[in-house]
Amino acid sequence: MIGITATVPVEIIFAAGMRPVDINNIFITSDNPSRLVSQAEAAGFSHNTCSWIKGIYSTVIARDIKEIIAVTGGDCSNTIPLAELLARNGIRIYTFHYPHDRDREGLWSQMDKLRKALGADWHDIKEVKSRLDRVRGKLKRLDYLTWREDVVSGLENHLFLVTASDFNGDPNRFENELDLFLADAEKRTPFDQKIRLGYLGVPPIFGRFYEFIESVGGRVVFNEVQRQFSMPFECDDIVNQYLEYTYPYDMAGRLRDIEQAVTQRRLHGLIHYTQTFCYRQIYDIILRQEARIPILTLEGDRPGLIDGRTCLRIETFVEMLKERQSPAI
Numbered sequence: 021m022i023g024i025t026a027t028v029p030v031e032i033i034f035a036a037g038m039r040p041v042d043i044n045n046i047f048i049t050s051d052n053p054s055r056l057v058s059q060a061e062a063a064g065f066s067h068n069t070c071s072w073i074k075g076i077y078s079t080v081i082a083r084d085i086k087e088i089i090a091v092t093g094g095d096c097s098n099t100i101p102l103a104e105l106l107a108r109n110g111i112r113i114y115t116f117h118y119p120h121d122r123d124r125e126g127l128w129s130q131m132d133k134l135r136k137a138l139g140a141d142w143h144d145i146k147e148v149k150s151r152l153d154r155v156r157g158k159l160k161r162l163d164y165l166t167w168r169e170d171v172v173s174g175l176e177n178h179l180f181l182v183t184a185s186d187f188n189g190d191p192n193r194f195e196n197e198l199d200l201f202l203a204d205a206e207k208r209t210p211f212d213q214k215i216r217l218g219y220l221g222v223p224p225i226f227g228r229f230y231e232f233i234e235s236v237g238g239r240v241v242f243n244e245v246q247r248q249f250s251m252p253f254e255c256d257d258i259v260n261q262y263l264e265y266t267y268p269y270d271m272a273g274r275l276r277d278i279e280q281a282v283t284q285r286r287l288h289g290l291i292h293y294t295q296t297f298c299y300r301q302i303y304d305i306i307l308r309q310e311a312r313i314p315i316l317t318l319e320g321d322r323p324g325l326i327d328g329r330t331c332l333r334i335e336t337f338v339e340m341l342k343e344r345q346s347p348a349i
């Protein structure tokens with residue numbers, strides 16, 4: 021088992037005979053993620069460090085993860101000192117760095133460095149890529165059923181796509197679960213929420229978020245970053261695949277992706293989730309400058325159920341969008 025702090029080329033990990041575990045996913049789905057945040061604070065993390073970083077730290081210690089790949093470029097600058105701290109706890113650290121300028125050679129060199137460090141060869145990596153491409157194709161189908169057929173909820177879309185960062189460590193099992201889900205979803209009656217929303221930014225830290233949106237008549241039909249994790253790009257070349265992935269690079273790629281989704285998925289509004297103490301909050305300024313449909317910015321701090329104030333803001337936003345659409349809907 022090898023922990024990952026963010027999406028990395030998992031094909032390399034599987035080809036090396038290892039099992040990737042996205043530490044973010046096991047932190048947030050643990051019995052008590054809030055306690056993990058508190059444990060990190062007890063170990064010395066300051067209040068104004070992002071909860072995801074604190075959660076990653078405590079999860080690595082609690083789950084006794086011995087090796088991790090720390091994404092030190094293209095994800096979060098906090099990961100750099102976090103990795104150094106974990107190394108002092110005896111954890112073996114590999115680093116992976118997405119070049120901010122999307123330089124192909126730079127990315128290839130990072131992938132090759134990781135390949136050598138884990139002991140994989142390119143032939144096996146290509147075979148794993150073909151295997152995962154099949155699963156990625158099914159995730160693309162799930163996404164299509166979300167926005168085109170309206171038979172997959174925002175939460176279901178989120179859960180399956182976000183899991184593509186590590187395929188739950190077992191692509192065969194994940195694919196079986198996905199097949200069962202798709203077979204069931206294809207038979208459903210379409211949902212009737214009229215307001216179609218796009219969710220932008222890192223995955224939400226609070227629970228019952230998607231369910232609440234649906235309870236007031238909206239539905240998320242585009243999970244921007246989670247969809248990026250699923251890499252629905254159909255690239256033959258693995259380096260191109262990770263160059264297409266928008267999240268680690270500048271905002272231009274993300275903006276193009278969002279713009280395309282607004283048109284194709286007929287979105288009425290956008291929700292930009294920002295994490296307290298995250299440098300990515302600054303991107304909210306750019307998103308607000310560029311958005312051509314209404315956008316609501318939310319902020320979450322610690323794990324837990326969605327709070328009343330956020331609920332009220334979402335409800336007001338959805339009501340405003342309904343009025344804008346009326347009498348068309």
Ligand code: SF4
Pocket residue numbers: 070071072073095096097098222295297298299300
């Ligand atoms: S939410 Fe922001 S600060 Fe927190 S881990 Fe992610 S990128 Fe880093």
